[in-house]
Amino acid sequence: MAYVPLADQDHEMEMHHPHSFVEKYVWSQDHKVIAIQYGGLAVFTGIVGLVLSLLFRMQLGFPDTASFIDPNFYYQAVTMHGMIMVVYLLTALFLGGFGNYMIPLMCGARDMVFPFLNMLSVWVFLLSVIILMASFFVSGGPTGGGWTLYPPQTNLAGTPGHDMGIVLMLVSLAVFIVAATMGGLNYVVTVLQYRCRGLTMMRLPLTVWGIFVATLLALFAFPALLVSAIMMLFDILLGTSFFMPAIIESGSPLDHNGGSPILFQHLFWFFGHPEVYIVALPAFGLVSDVLSVHARKNIFGYRMMVWAIIAIGGLSFIVWAHHMYVSGMHPYFGFFFATTTLIIAVPTALKVYNWILTLWEGDIRLNAPMYFAIGFIFTFIHGGITGLFLGNVVIDLPLSDSYFVVAHFHMVMGVSPVLVVFAAIYHWYPKITGRMFHEGMAKLHFWCTFLGTYAIYLPMHYLGFLGVPRRYYALGTTDFIPASAQDLNTTITIAALFVGASQLLFFINVFWSLRNGPKADPNPWGAASLEWQTPDTPPVHGNWGDSLPTVYRWAYDYSVPGAEQDFIPQNTPEEEGPTMNDDGMDKEA
Amino acid sequence: MSLFKNVTAKPWERKGVIGGLEPEGAFESPNEKVALSIFLVVASVVFSLFTVGYILRMELPDWRPLSEPTQLWFNTALLVLSSILFQWARNITKNDQEKNIRVAFFGAGAFAILFIVGQLITWDNLQNAGYFLTSNPANSFYYLMTGLHAIHLLGGLWVWSKSSIRLLSGGEPKDIKLSIELCTLYWHFLLIVWLVLFALLSNT
Numbered sequence: 001m002a003y004v005p006l007a008d009q010d011h012e013m014e015m016h017h018p019h020s021f022v023e024k025y026v027w028s029q030d031h032k033v034i035a036i037q038y039g040g041l042a043v044f045t046g047i048v049g050l051v052l053s054l055l056f057r058m059q060l061g062f063p064d065t066a067s068f069i070d071p072n073f074y075y076q077a078v079t080m081h082g083m084i085m086v087v088y089l090l091t092a093l094f095l096g097g098f099g100n101y102m103i104p105l106m107c108g109a110r111d112m113v114f115p116f117l118n119m120l121s122v123w124v125f126l127l128s129v130i131i132l133m134a135s136f137f138v139s140g141g142p143t144g145g146g147w148t149l150y151p152p153q154t155n156l157a158g159t160p161g162h163d164m165g166i167v168l169m170l171v172s173l174a175v176f177i178v179a180a181t182m183g184g185l186n187y188v189v190t191v192l193q194y195r196c197r198g199l200t201m202m203r204l205p206l207t208v209w210g211i212f213v214a215t216l217l218a219l220f221a222f223p224a225l226l227v228s229a230i231m232m233l234f235d236i237l238l239g240t241s242f243f244m245p246a247i248i249e250s251g252s253p254l255d256h257n258g259g260s261p262i263l264f265q266h267l268f269w270f271f272g273h274p275e276v277y278i279v280a281l282p283a284f285g286l287v288s289d290v291l292s293v294h295a296r297k298n299i300f301g302y303r304m305m306v307w308a309i310i311a312i313g314g315l316s317f318i319v320w321a322h323h324m325y326v327s328g329m330h331p332y333f334g335f336f337f338a339t340t341t342l343i344i345a346v347p348t349a350l351k352v353y354n355w356i357l358t359l360w361e362g363d364i365r366l367n368a369p370m371y372f373a374i375g376f377i378f379t380f381i382h383g384g385i386t387g388l389f390l391g392n393v394v395i396d397l398p399l400s401d402s403y404f405v406v407a408h409f410h411m412v413m414g415v416s417p418v419l420v421v422f423a424a425i426y427h428w429y430p431k432i433t434g435r436m437f438h439e440g441m442a443k444l445h446f447w448c449t450f451l452g453t454y455a456i457y458l459p460m461h462y463l464g465f466l467g468v469p470r471r472y473y474a475l476g477t478t479d480f481i482p483a484s485a486q487d488l489n490t491t492i493t494i495a496a497l498f499v500g501a502s503q504l505l506f507f508i509n510v511f512w513s514l515r516n517g518p519k520a521d522p523n524p525w526g527a528a529s530l531e532w533q534t535p536d537t538p539p540v541h542g543n544w545g546d547s548l549p550t551v552y553r554w555a556y557d558y559s560v561p562g563a564e565q566d567f568i569p570q571n572t573p574e575e576e577g578p579t580m581n582d583d584g585m586d587k588e589a
Numbered sequence: 590m591s592l593f594k595n596v597t598a599k600p601w602e603r604k605g606v607i608g609g610l611e612p613e614g615a616f617e618s619p620n621e622k623v624a625l626s627i628f629l630v631v632a633s634v635v636f637s638l639f640t641v642g643y644i645l646r647m648e649l650p651d652w653r654p655l656s657e658p659t660q661l662w663f664n665t666a667l668l669v670l671s672s673i674l675f676q677w678a679r680n681i682t683k684n685d686q687e688k689n690i691r692v693a694f695f696g697a698g699a700f701a702i703l704f705i706v707g708q709l710i711t712w713d714n715l716q717n718a719g720y721f722l723t724s725n726p727a728n729s730f731y732y733l734m735t736g737l738h739a740i741h742l743l744g745g746l747w748v749w750s751k752s753s754i755r756l757l758s759g760g761e762p763k764d765i766k767l768s769i770e771l772c773t774l775y776w777h778f779l780l781i782v783w784l785v786l787f788a789l790l791s792n793t
Contacts, residue, residue, distance in 0.1 A: 258651030
């Protein structure tokens with residue numbers, strides 16, 4: 001029987017060929033256009049989140065200099081910054097952006113399995129962003145209850161945005177979850193069903209593995225956020241008491257009675273902790289590929305890396321209560337979650353060792369993407385090790401409400417994934433745009449970002465040890481915090497403003513190079529994975545021209561002894577590379 | 590290739606096309622069915638979390654159990670009938686026959702609509718008897734969970750109505766074979782969810 005790839009059995013694909021500008025770039029069903037729409041919207045939202053962080057850092061560094069930053073605005077900025085960065089920037093960018101772009105190309109498919117659903121996903125995501133942004137313009141402004149949205153505080157009159165702001169936030173999250181589910185079903189089914197001939201699961205690049213498992217986490221963790229959002233909306237709008245206890249507000253009792261705020265915390269963190277890995281796993285995958293390509297070596301311990309991704313994904317569902325040690329829990333309960341938290345460090349540490357061993361004796365090429373990838377190893381180790389401290393109940397209790405925690409999670413899931421985002425954008429920029437970026441400017445961008453973020457977060461650990469509480473609008477005077485803490489805060493703010501401003505280097509580089517960058521080679525880094533082997537650069541609609549590729553090897557054949565080049569593309573037939581016998585030795589040897 | 594062989598493979602050792610002429614796909618089922626199955630897991634997570642919330646909230650002192658109306662037994666029978674008719678429709682198209690397909694498929698949807706109407710009547714009766722949404726967390730959960738189940742059913746009915754229109758406007762049963770199969774799977778799932786919910790609500 002003649003071989004017809006699954007993707008080509010789908011005749012509907014032909015009908016989706018775009019004809020007009022609107023079909024091509026607006027109502028597009030092409031995964032690459034959707035990826036850029038998703039990514040662009042996520043980055044735009046992220047810029048809003050970044051500006052908000054600079055504003056509240058102004059208050060901390062230079063108290064009361066900007067008159068419009070009152071306590072209400074401060075809390076609203078902190079809240080929106082947190083939610084935007086975690087959900088609307090990182091989740092959307094990694095899954096919607098990179099997931100959409102990379103999965104079909106790396107799987108050798110023409111598009112996602114359900115292109116229409118994919119298009120719907122990005123438009124529903126836009127709707128959720130519009131609803132979120134609308135909360136800046138309603139009376140009372142956006143919610144200021146902290147990104148964790150804990151009831152009852154979020155819903156009480158003392159909290160800014162307790163009327164419309166929180167409602168819009170919850171509705172926006174629910175809409176986002178719908179978008180993420182539509183996208184997520186697509187990514188999972190595409191990886192499972194649309195791999196080209198010869199591309200077994202264990203031949204997939206780690207990028208696909210990371211995004212695949214992260215998408216499964218998103219599919220199974222977001223429901224917890226949806227459930228808590230629905231129940232909280234019922235409490236706010238219809239007056240039920242799922243989470244709201246009997247409480248007195250401004251001297252008068254509210255209608256609520258007997259609800260459990262702790263129940264909300266459990267539901268929220270049952271989503272919240274996997275969410276960390278929804279952001280981290282795609283970053284792990286992307287950075288593995290960048291490291292391997294620029295070190296001219298196969299990724300060290302590929303199978304271990306895959307299993308570590310799966311193990312981290314599974315374990316991430318049983319560690320959530322380590323975010324709740326201070327809520328008051330049975331000691332055995334805390335013991336359990338401390339144990340699972342430390343166990344999850346094992347596969348994570350394996351991955352770190354493997355990245356370092358990939359670099360070991362590699363033919364390292366210090367291109368701009370590699371700078372960011374190596375930078376990520378540093379920031380991730382720092383953030384990860386403070387995580388081991390905080391995973392223990394006795395250490396967490398005194399540090400939980402201090403800047404130590406802020407420093408920890410920004411290092412591990414703020415700076416680290418963002419460095420990977422930059423590594424990945426620089427790495428795949430030549431394929432996506434067909435142009436090269438300005439190498440020098442990219443490296444300058446790296447040093448500003450890398451050293452700048454260290455200048456922000458390293459001192460923050462120290463502030464935490466001093467006992468400086470987080471979430472405070474103004475420190476006031478206390479016996480235990482020396483006045484010099486304020487100097488440190490000022491320094492941090494200056495560093496933050498510097499890092500914020502230096503991101504302009506990135507945007508200038510990306511947009512300037514679109515027109516003025518030198519034309520890119522189809523495979524400038526000499527990478528072996530499929531996305532670099534497309535007949536056109538940038539890939540056109542349908543990706544693969546007349547026939548889909550066939551895969552003969554894994555994605556990491558770098559510096560293979562006896563091969564002509566120092567890489568062998570996945571779709572190179574076996575005759576052209578040296579063949580191996582069962583012992584993994586060259587047959588000729 | 591079996592799953593175990595798959596995850597223990599050493600990809601750096603084996604070159605060449607693995608799997609012969611077959612395209613790489615993990616499942617034989619149509620993509621839509623794979624997607625629906627994954628969605629059903631997602632929906633199960635949603636319902637399970639509500640159930641967990643229900644059980645945890647139940648332990649707090651202000652919980653006053655709701656005595657479920659006996660009409661729910663009648664509604665359950667409607668949903669069972671709906672599921673049976675879908676299964677019948679699926680069996681007909683699976684054997685490439687056409688006889689009675691319209692009776693089975695339209696009947697299945699009609700019973701599902703009747704189920705939702707029945708649920709609404711139960712809501713109305715409860716309201717009239719003074720069991721309001723906010724009067725007790727048990728009531729809140731009752732309205733929330735039955736409502737959520739009904740919304741899922743409405744989503745299924747939307748797909749059902751699209752296929753029904755196709756069938757009415759001269760479409761052949763074989764054109765909607767996949768749609769019938771997916772509806773059947775979805776209805777069985779919602780029947781199981783309902784039975785679990787019903788057991789939970791009436792035993793607590």
